[in-house]
Amino acid sequence: MGFEPGAIVFTMLIKGLCLSGDIKKALQFHDTVVAYGYQLNEFSYAILINGLCKVRQTKAAMQVLRKIGGKVIQLDVVIYSTIIDRLCKDKLVTDAYNLYFEMVANGISPDVVTYISLIYGLCLVGQWKEATDLLSEMVLKNIKPDVFTFSTLIDALCKEGKVKEATNVLALMIKDGVKPNVVTYNILLDGYCLINEVNKAECILDNMAQGGVTPDVQSYNIMINGYCKNKMVGEAMNLFKEMHHRNMVANAVTYNSLIDGLCKSGRISYARELLDEMNDRGLPASVITYSSLMDALCKIQQLDKAIELDVKIRDQGIQPDVCTYTILIDGLCKGGRLKDAKEVFQDILIKGYQPNVYTYNVMINGLCKAGLLDEALTLQSKMEDNGCTPSAITFNTIISTLFENNENEKAKELLGEMLARGLLRG
Structure with missing residues (x-):
C-alpha cells in the first residue's frame, strides 16, 4: 500500500514531537491518527520507533512494537534493529539478545546493522569473547562486517587489555578484504601504548604506511604520549620533528604531552620553550600543562620561579586548580619555606577552594x-x-x-x- 498524503504529514509531526522529547504527546497523536482511519505503514512506524529510541524512550518503543506486531503491519529488520541498537547503547544487552532471538524466530534475518549493534553492546559491557563469537557468526552467514564493526571490536579488546587478540581481529579484517582506516590503526596504537608496549605500537605505525593509510595528528599524539609515559622523550621529540617535516600541524594535545614528558625528564628549559611556542601559536595551554611545569620547578627547588609561574597563570586568566596549589605547597614545604606554604594554603581557603x-x-x-x-x-x-x-x-x-x-x-x-x-x- 502506498503513502496517503495525510499519513505522511502525521508521521513527520510525530517524529518532530519525539525528537523534541514530548513522547506522551507523540503517542497520543499517533493514537488519534489511527483513530481517524489513517493506516501507517512499516516506514511510518520505523520513524516513530526510531524517534522514541533517539530520546531513549525504549520502553515506549517496545510498547509500540507489541501493539503493531502482526496486527497492524508485518515487523521488519529495520524496526527490530532500531530497538536492539538502543537497548545495546543503554547496556541492556540481555534484552537486546532476547529481541534478536524473537526476530529470528519470526523468520526475520538479521542484517549488518543488527550485528553491529549487538557487537557494540557486548563490547560496552566488556563481553569481548561473545562479541568476537558474534563477529565469526556474522562472517559465516556471509554478512560482511564493515570497518566500523571491526574497529568497534578492536577498540573493546584494547580497552580490556587484550591487544594481541585485537591485532588478530585486524588480521581477520584484512583477510576479509575490509581495509582498516586511520581510526582502526589509532585504536591499536593507543592499545599498545596503554600496556606500555611502545615498540609494538611503532610496528603498527609502520604498517599503516605499508597499508596505504596516512597517520594523522591523533596517530602522532598517541605515539608521542606513549613515548613520554615510558620516559622515551627523545623518541617523542623525533616524532614531533617528523610532524613538522610532513607539514602536520601539532595541536594542544601534542604540546601538552611533550611538555609533561620534558618536565618529568628534567628538561625544563626546553619545556618552557615549547610552552612559549604553544602560546605564540594561539594554542590554549591548560592548567594541567602549567601544573606539570610547576611540579618540575618544585622538584629542582626553583621555588621563586614556581611562584612566578603561579602569578603568570592567573595573569593569563587561567584558574589554577587544587592540584596546582598542592604541588606548590608541597614544593615550598620540602624546600624549607613553610611560612610561604602556609600562606598559599590559607590563600586557597580564602578563595573558596x-x-x-x-x-x-x-x-x-x-x-x-x-x-x-x-x-x-x-x-x-x-x-x-x-x-x-x-x-x-x-x-x-x-x-x-x-x-x-x-x-x-x-x-x-x-x-x-x-x-x-x-x-x-x-
Whole structure:
C-alpha cells in the first residue's frame, strides 16, 4: 500500500514531537491518527520507533512494537534493529539478545546493522569473547562486517587489555578484504601504548604506511604520549620533528604531552620553550600543562620561579586548580619555606577552594617535619570539619611524628582511632 498524503504529514509531526522529547504527546497523536482511519505503514512506524529510541524512550518503543506486531503491519529488520541498537547503547544487552532471538524466530534475518549493534553492546559491557563469537557468526552467514564493526571490536579488546587478540581481529579484517582506516590503526596504537608496549605500537605505525593509510595528528599524539609515559622523550621529540617535516600541524594535545614528558625528564628549559611556542601559536595551554611545569620547578627547588609561574597563570586568566596549589605547597614545604606554604594554603581557603585529602596531607607533613605538632593536629581536626576524611597517610604522618617526639600516649590514642576507622590492615 502506498503513502496517503495525510499519513505522511502525521508521521513527520510525530517524529518532530519525539525528537523534541514530548513522547506522551507523540503517542497520543499517533493514537488519534489511527483513530481517524489513517493506516501507517512499516516506514511510518520505523520513524516513530526510531524517534522514541533517539530520546531513549525504549520502553515506549517496545510498547509500540507489541501493539503493531502482526496486527497492524508485518515487523521488519529495520524496526527490530532500531530497538536492539538502543537497548545495546543503554547496556541492556540481555534484552537486546532476547529481541534478536524473537526476530529470528519470526523468520526475520538479521542484517549488518543488527550485528553491529549487538557487537557494540557486548563490547560496552566488556563481553569481548561473545562479541568476537558474534563477529565469526556474522562472517559465516556471509554478512560482511564493515570497518566500523571491526574497529568497534578492536577498540573493546584494547580497552580490556587484550591487544594481541585485537591485532588478530585486524588480521581477520584484512583477510576479509575490509581495509582498516586511520581510526582502526589509532585504536591499536593507543592499545599498545596503554600496556606500555611502545615498540609494538611503532610496528603498527609502520604498517599503516605499508597499508596505504596516512597517520594523522591523533596517530602522532598517541605515539608521542606513549613515548613520554615510558620516559622515551627523545623518541617523542623525533616524532614531533617528523610532524613538522610532513607539514602536520601539532595541536594542544601534542604540546601538552611533550611538555609533561620534558618536565618529568628534567628538561625544563626546553619545556618552557615549547610552552612559549604553544602560546605564540594561539594554542590554549591548560592548567594541567602549567601544573606539570610547576611540579618540575618544585622538584629542582626553583621555588621563586614556581611562584612566578603561579602569578603568570592567573595573569593569563587561567584558574589554577587544587592540584596546582598542592604541588606548590608541597614544593615550598620540602624546600624549607613553610611560612610561604602556609600562606598559599590559607590563600586557597580564602578563595573558596576545597582542599582534598592529598592537599591536607602535604600541609600536615610539612608541619610535622617542622616540629609543629599542635598545628598539625589542629589542621587534622579542621580537615574533618571541612568534610575531608583523613586517610591512613594522614594518621601515619602524625603518629610517626608523635612517637619521634616521645608523645607515646597521644600516638597510641591516634593509633586506636585509626584502627576504629578501619584504616589499619593486616
